[in-house]
Structures are given as C-alpha cells and as structure tokens.
Amino acid sequence: MRRFGVKSKLLNRANAAFRLFGEREQVANVIENIEKGVAFRGTNLWILIAAIFIASLGLNMNSTAVIIGQCSFLL
Numbered sequence: 001m002r003r004f005g006v007k008s009k010l011l012n013r014a015n016a017a018f019r020l021f022g023e024r025e026q027v028a029n030v031i032e033n034i035e036k037g038v039a040f041r042g043t044n045l046w047i048l049i050a051a052i053f054i055a056s057l058g059l060n061m062n063s064t065a066v067i068i069g070q071c072s073f074l075l
Helices: 002-017 027-037 042-061 064-074
Strands: none
C-alpha cells in the first residue's frame, strides 16, 4: 500500500508540472496573430514550396536523412 501512495504523489507532481491547458491562448487570437505576421509572397512563398517538395520526396522515399536535411534547409 505504501508504494501506491508514493507513485500517486509522483504522478500528481508530474501532472502539475506539465499541465498544458493552464496557459492556453484563445484560438481566435492565435489565428489573428499568424495571419498578421505571415506574408506568403515572393521569397517566402518559394522557400515554402521548395521545403514542401523536399519533405514530400523524403516521405515518399522513406528517407530520414532527406527529412532532416529539409529541416536544416529552413533554418
């Protein structure tokens, strides 16, 4: 019985430490901020298209290296 009490306390502490919904933003505010700060024109659009193309190639080939390379391409 004693072990269950310790396990329960640890789970409660972990749950309190990693509670995600306490600081949740309103969905409407998030969408508004994204639309306000993102420009899908010019160079941004071409980089996005290239990244999608490279990632889809990696997924079709089942190649982890291509997907990781694509992630570093965006940085």
